[in-house]
Amino acid sequence: MERRSVFVVGVVVLAFLSVSLPATADIVETSFDVKNLTVNRLCQNQVITAVNDSLPGPSLMVKEGDTVIIHVFNRSPYNLTIHWHGVFQRLSQWADGPEFVTQCPIRPGGNYTYRFNLTGQVGTLWWHSHSSWLRATVYGALVIRPRDGQQYPFPQPFREDTILLGEWWNTNPIDVVNAALANGTTPVESDAYTINGWPGDLFNNCLSVSNNTYRLDVVPGNTYLLRIINAAMNGQFFFKIANHNLTVVGVDAAYTDPYVTDVILVGPGQTTDVLLTADQPPGLYYMAARPYASAIGVTINSNTTTAILAYQNTTSTTTPLLPVLPALNDTPTAFTFSSNLTGLVTSPFWSPVPATVDENMFVTMGLGLSDCGSNQTNCGGLFFQRMSASMNNISFALPTRMSLLEAHFRNISGVYTTDFPDQPPVVFDYTDTNNSFNMGLIMTPKRTSVKSVRFNATVEMVLQNTALIGVENHPMHLHGFNFYVLAQGFGNYNSTTDSSKFNLVNPQERNTLGVPVGGWAVIRFRANNPGVWFFHCHLDVHLPWGLAMAIQVENGGTPESTLPPPPADFPQC
CATH class of the missing domain: 2.60.40.420 (Cupredoxins -  blue copper proteins)
Structure with a gap:
């Protein structure tokens, strides 16, 4: 491989270059220096956390097949991780980045090097912090262009x-x-x-x-x-x-x-x-x-x-x-x-929708409340409880002493359980607003529970919004995979009538989907990436409330389907 430094600047206008370059993939290497920066917006100075003194942070311009190496130096006062949103991270799961899911955070004064490959993906992704609300200012573009000699499947843009x-x-x-x-x-x-x-x-x-x-x-x-x-x-x-x-x-x-x-x-x-x-x-x-x-x-x-x-x-x-x-x-x-979006089946990266489903899941999602305990004077949520959110009535709690991925790799018990349910515990009229404040439905226990599937299993999820507390669209993001969006609709999902609406020919392929307000969506993906992968609402008001779960994909028995050990500089809790 050829090694080259990445061109990192703020957002820029770039002409698409057609010059002849070596056909081999490159190693793209750069550094992220994360620290305080004073900027002026809305008529006042504000100290923010930023990467390389810029807002947004640097854009990474790479080609399909490149290997990316990013040295992250945390000179901020906060714990920090970086997530490469939409990157599959095959055999580089330790670089995915969500705090306490795949790694412990980079402590202030610490550093960590993210290494991953971009084979099989072309288009627009991005990177952002996955710690607390740092991504409000710690984010930037990750642009993947076709390999040299390959073209877009649409007319060549001028810029x-x-x-x-x-x-x-x-x-x-x-x-x-x-x-x-x-x-x-x-x-x-x-x-x-x-x-x-x-x-x-x-x-x-x-x-x-x-x-x-x-x-x-x-x-x-x-x-x-x-x-x-x-x-x-x-x-x-x-x-x-x-x-x-x-x-x-x-x-x-x-x-x-x-x-x-x-x-x-x-x-x-x-x-x-x-x-x-x-x-x-x-x-x-x-x-x-x-x-x-x-x-x-x-x-x-x-x-x-x-x-x-x-x-x-x-x-x-x-x-x-x-x-x-x-x-x-x-x-x-x-x-x-x-x-109305559909997938381009003539794309070199398109794979047909798996016809056979191994894991069927029906997952309710939405807001709720968590028990405030005996000292209710410190809880300002509804009914003197704490605002919460859940999937199948489990409000996800992140571990604190070790990441899920490390516990999985080292087979350490007590960090999480593998009993995330395939169905909600109670069947009710999910989108009926008369249930919005039903205390028998809105209380959500806190647990660190994941769903375990075998390698290469096909997983189908019905994502059902609920009207508990409030009704809204939830953008759900799956780490480590793209999924096919087979169908979407409003009201309660009906397996008899709505399954006839499935697009199994050319559905859109995504890593983040807005599940319709007061409605449902059906997604399907092949679990061909071993590790522990976060699945969560990308509204950051809901993520710390627990609108999340994780999927544990077992090893597949070959070197290419086995989770590798963590790198030497892996952050410790």
Whole structure:
């Protein structure tokens, strides 16, 4: 392999290069220096945790087949891990990154080197911290281009650009989540949303703060590949560009059949690749994102973040045109987009949907309460209990003395159990709001329980939203795998009628899916990656409440299907 340093900068516009390079894969090696950084947003200075003095953090530009080596130095005051969101981590499970799932955190002053390979994936992924709420500012793009000599399965774009949607607090996000967890309540809402680190000029920005709106310059007639990443903590977004159509060609680093739309929905953790043709009269056009607020009666930050699409030679005095965005609660538009995507079966990475299912699971998910104990004065949740969340009525509790993966590898008992149920303990009308505050249903015990499956088993999950406490869309992220989305719908899943809706021919392939508000989704995947893999809601308000579980995949009996030992510098608890 050839060794080269990765080109790491903030988000940049890059021309796609067609120069002849060696056919062999590269070793891409760089360092992440994580420490405090003072930045100015919304008219005030704020100290944040950042990578390499930038917000967003550095973009990693690699090719399919490359090996990535990232030396992470934690000079921040917080425990830290980095998750490479969507990377399969085959034979590199120790590099996946979720705190206390695959590793103990990197302590302040410590370091750890993440090593992994990117064979079999092309498209847009991203990286972020997987410790507490550090990912509010510790995140960046991971762009995987085709190997040299290979092409995209769509027209060659003139240029590529990365659009990172984020979320901003005028305070320390770690303090926000810690205060909420201490009293069992919901964290305070963010103050703004961002595009490539900037709220945009619809906010009351200070005149002394320059470059506060991201700008993409385009040449009329050319087509651009936009890689849109939702790195926000809790915001699901509608995204539009005024007067322009977008052609979706990929989601979560998996190619899709081309899908033309003027609006996309992108949930936290999701990525969407779109082709944009600069076919409008020269001028300035806003790129805009604002939340899809699926939860009824919940107060959210409803602001709109903007960037500017600028045609060549347009004067800065031109007023940008703002798109008409869907209503905050426009579930029909959200569902139309998310349910109409299909997989590109001619992709070199496509595999047919497994026809036989080995593990059938029906998993309810949603909010609830956990027992506050005898000292109820410290709990500010409903009924003087602690806000919680669960899957099959188990609220997931992370271990603290050892990661799940290390306990699995070393066969150490007492860290977790393998009794996560395939069915909910009680069958009820899951989406009936009359059950929202039924104390017999909303109390959720805390347990560290995982589901164990044999290597190469095909797992099918019905993900059923509930109306407990509240009804909303949950973006569910599976580590270590892509899954096929066979069907989605509203209400209670009916195995007799809804199974007839399964797309077994060309379903979309994802690692993160927004399960429809008050509804269900069916996913299927082959468990061909040994280890312990986190499956959780990517709304970070819900993750520490316990809306998560883990899947333990046993070894397969060959060197290629056996969990390797941890690296020498593996962090210790």
